[in-house]
Amino acid sequence: MPIRVILQGISQASLLVDNDEKYVHCGRGVLVYVAFLKPDKDTGGITDEDVARAVHTLLETNIFTHFNPEKMVARAQSLAECPKVDIMIVPQASLGGKINKKGHSVQFHHLVSKDIGEALYERFCHHFRVARGINEEVVDANGVSLNAAEEGLCTTESNKPEKWVKYDGRVVSGTFGNRQGLFIESDGPFTHTFDL
Template identity: 30%
Template sequence: MSEKESPVARTVLQQCLRASLMVKPAEEGSEAEYVQIDRGMVIYICFFKGATDEILPKMGHESSSGKIVSILDLPGSLLIVPQATLGGKAKGKAMQYHNNINKEDGLRLYEAFVALCEKELEAKENVVIKHGTYGNRQVLKLDTNGPYTHMMEF
């Protein structure tokens, strides 16, 4: 992406010792449902207008000591969290999300990204892949592994 191009996606990558994400709130007669991983990485993901399937393979990478590495090379499990608020821009005292992708295309890209990660990591032993629910409010509990957080734009 050149300096003049606007990003079409943003991710925040954060190492964790443990993470738990509510994917379905409690209802009358049923408890809330959670997905959980132990040591690994949480990937928060947001798509902007103009995002296409072509961007997906590039999104599962992070910088490590100045070198880009794939999530395939990292130890641990993966929790993928849809995070539309990563697309916010401050305007006065409020946040606006005008550059975010529409919900239908965002859901399709999110599901495709999750499927790509599952396919790429299925052969790795002791790797768990969990993901949140696109478009729903979610509650996250996270034990970080140091202040190790990276933002990437694509």
């Protein structure tokens, strides 16, 4: 299973995207940590179809019950059923770590190379945005509206927006290879790990 993800339910989140001062924000929804692992020798590399299938699975699987704070539901819902919740995607190479045989350190030999990982990450984010109907011509590389500064969805030198962020179907993402300074608020540990 070459695509490893952790999904965490969030009330809102802020993510550092430029290693310096630019934060992007999202409201209620899901935080998706993702890493791309080297596939078995018999299966070949990760294809764009594999990435698209993984995104489809994440969107269609009934996972969370907390998406709508106005009316909690008893049954799990999929992201496809809740198109207005936000999705924040964070590249997370540490998901590919493995403790060495002596148990003294962590090794990352199972990750794809950085250039392949970056290309797969960009495709992963792209497939999420396309599936959610986001016009990629009106968002930047992190999925933030080009008018985000006026909307309060992109700030500098602050990890928190000035007001509570209302969810609105955004798909924002971190920058591959950068430090991912992350601040989240959550109603609970609604967290799931999957290998896709």
